[in-house]
Amino acid sequence: MSSEIIIQTNDLSVYYGAHRGVKDLNLSVQKGEVFGFLGPNGAGKTTTQRVMLDIIHPTKGKSTIFGLDCQKDGVAIRERISYLPGELSLYPSMKASYFLDLFGSLQKNKLDKLYLKQLLELLNLGPSRKIKEYSHGNKQKIGVIAAFMAKKDLIILDEPTIGLDPLVQQTVLELVQEVKDEGRTVFFSSHNLKEVQAVCDRVGIIQNGELIKTEKIATLTSQQLKRLEINFRKEPPHDAFAIEGVKEISRNRNLVMFEVSQDLDRLMEKAAPYGIIDIETKTVSLEEIFFAFYSPQNKGGQNV
Amino acid sequence: MFNLLIHEIRSRWRAILGWGFGLILFGAVYISIFPGLFEQLKSLKDLSIYKLVGMQLGSIEGYMASVILVYVSILLCIYCIIASTSTLAGEEDNGTLELIVAMPLSRWQILTAKAIALSVVALFIMIIASIGNAFILAVIIINNPINVTPFGLFIALISSLPLAFGFIMIGFFLGAILPNRRLSATVMTIFFIASFFVENIAGMVKSLEPIKYFSLFNYYNTTKTIFTDGAQLSDTIILLGTDPQN
Numbered sequence: 001m002s003s004e005i006i007i008q009t010n011d012l013s014v015y016y017g018a019h020r021g022v023k024d025l026n027l028s029v030q031k032g033e034v035f036g037f038l039g040p041n042g043a044g045k046t047t048t049q050r051v052m053l054d055i056i057h058p059t060k061g062k063s064t065i066f067g068l069d070c071q072k073d074g075v076a077i078r079e080r081i082s083y084l085p086g087e088l089s090l091y092p093s094m095k096a097s098y099f100l101d102l103f104g105s106l107q108k109n110k111l112d113k114l115y116l117k118q119l120l121e122l123l124n125l126g127p128s129r130k131i132k133e134y135s136h137g138n139k140q141k142i143g144v145i146a147a148f149m150a151k152k153d154l155i156i157l158d159e160p161t162i163g164l165d166p167l168v169q170q171t172v173l174e175l176v177q178e179v180k181d182e183g184r185t186v187f188f189s190s191h192n193l194k195e196v197q198a199v200c201d202r203v204g205i206i207q208n209g210e211l212i213k214t215e216k217i218a219t220l221t222s223q224q225l226k227r228l229e230i231n232f233r234k235e236p237p238h239d240a241f242a243i244e245g246v247k248e249i250s251r252n253r254n255l256v257m258f259e260v261s262q263d264l265d266r267l268m269e270k271a272a273p274y275g276i277i278d279i280e281t282k283t284v285s286l287e288e289i290f291f292a293f294y295s296p297q298n299k300g301g302q303n304v
Numbered sequence: 305m306f307n308l309l310i311h312e313i314r315s316r317w318r319a320i321l322g323w324g325f326g327l328i329l330f331g332a333v334y335i336s337i338f339p340g341l342f343e344q345l346k347s348l349k350d351l352s353i354y355k356l357v358g359m360q361l362g363s364i365e366g367y368m369a370s371v372i373l374v375y376v377s378i379l380l381c382i383y384c385i386i387a388s389t390s391t392l393a394g395e396e397d398n399g400t401l402e403l404i405v406a407m408p409l410s411r412w413q414i415l416t417a418k419a420i421a422l423s424v425v426a427l428f429i430m431i432i433a434s435i436g437n438a439f440i441l442a443v444i445i446i447n448n449p450i451n452v453t454p455f456g457l458f459i460a461l462i463s464s465l466p467l468a469f470g471f472i473m474i475g476f477f478l479g480a481i482l483p484n485r486r487l488s489a490t491v492m493t494i495f496f497i498a499s500f501f502v503e504n505i506a507g508m509v510k511s512l513e514p515i516k517y518f519s520l521f522n523y524y525n526t527t528k529t530i531f532t533d534g535a536q537l538s539d540t541i542i543l544l545g546t547d548p549q550n
Contacts, residue, residue: 054405075410078407085402094315102307
């Protein structure tokens with residue numbers, strides 16, 4: 001991964017009338033990075049992507065891609081970007097092969113027909129039928145192929161694996177990994193936290209239009225939320241660990257499981273009087289971290 | 305941009321054939337009945353109601369101009385209105401516009417490609433319709449000689465294209481600025497109907513004459529003089545001037 005910045009947004013805000021799209025969004029994505037963009041429905045993920053593609057204009061702030069202004073140099077930027085929309089709509093009466101040829105011909109760079117053929121084989125898609133005759137999953141495959149076939153420097157994927165079976169999902173993740181290995185960049189928006197964890201280097205978490213956390217996946221999973229199982233010499237009382245950032249999640253006599261979102265000092269201090277026989281740390285998935293961010297008790301993940 | 309233009313034209317080949325041959329059929333019916341119909345019309349005393357709907361039934365040439373030219377051009381304009389208002393707004397409704405605007409094309413390139421493509425489609429439709437109607441007239445006048453030649457009818461029908469182009473450009477403009485296909489089609493239909501009746505009412509009521517300049521139909525000659533004089537260059541320029549890109 002290079003330190004060259006590919007995507008940069010500065011105080012980016014988009015309002016649809018009185019409704020908030022995104023608010024003061026600041027993020028940067030480096031070259032060769034797979035950046036996961038996580039957030040619930042309506043959080044502002046698609047709005048952010050649409051500003052990047054100059055489909056909509058920001059109310060305030062600025063976004064640049066490859067150092068170019070997304071609103072002033074939209075065409076030059078889009079020459080180097082491919083995009084898979086989250087709500088993919090294709091032309092129903094068009095043959096898949098015609099669709100791929102058409103969208104290939106609208107690109108600036110010449111389409112690598114051999115690579116297109118490889119993608120069709122890899123995703124097991126026969127392109128000779130009309131799009132309306134394909135299943136939802138196969139339509140999504142057409143969108144995936146259209147996004148990858150042009151070998152652009154930046155690929156923006158909005159829920160790329162939606163509607164795909166697990167085997168094809170895995171193939172798509174392998175394609176993302178291939179793009180990363182070639183030093184190209186992927187902006188990966190998804191609800192599927194397992195796949196984000198599998199392919200992304202960093203993740204940005206957006207809530208109510210605001211970016212509340214940007215962190216490396218490894219850091220997020222190893223440091224931010226810890227799960228500890230402590231075997232005490234004597235059973236501690238139930239109110240013994242009323243500490244901010246520490247949550248007791250289960251108890252079996254002397255064996256107590258905690259979820260800790262802060263340093264362990266305070267917990268160890270409170271635990272020591274009851275005698276610690278053993279401590280076991282458990283792996284916390286990105287999914288659990290994500291839910292911790294969005295739990296009603298945790299407004300915006302401040303305590304995570 | 306050229307690839308998008310070609311795609312837009314190719315995607316409408318059914319419309320070209322359907323509307324082209326449909327307009328031939330329309331013309332065939334009305335051209336073939338005129339010899340008998342004209343005898344009946346001679347007995348009619350008050351023709352003002354026909355004038356209201358743009359018909360001049362005092363002569364065969366008037367009949368040809370007001371029935372064939374007016375209604376063929378109206379039908380072509382209806383197609384142009386449907387197609388132009390649904391091109392951008394329709395793609396937005398269907399969600400396919402997002403794919404197009406994510407391509408390395410500027411907005412004006414997309415709009416221009418689509419507008420030119422639709423104009424070319426209208427041209428193809430009208431060429432088919434004009435050749436077909438001229439051929440039918442050529443067959444009919446063998447036994448019923450009139451002062452309208454097949455070539456004159458061909459030129460008169462082709463002369464309606466600037467009118468169609470005018471509606472295409474206004475349709476595109478409304479499709480781009482209004483939020484959905486239904487609203488843009490509704491506004492365009494109201495404008496179209498108003499434009500048609502303004503032209504005809506203004507022709508009947510002297511005091512209303514100045515408002516006829518607001519009607520696009522005012523700039524398409526549907527009187528019998530078009531068969532001999534052809535379309536006025538100034539009218540054609542005004543109709544083409546509705547193109548917002550000019």
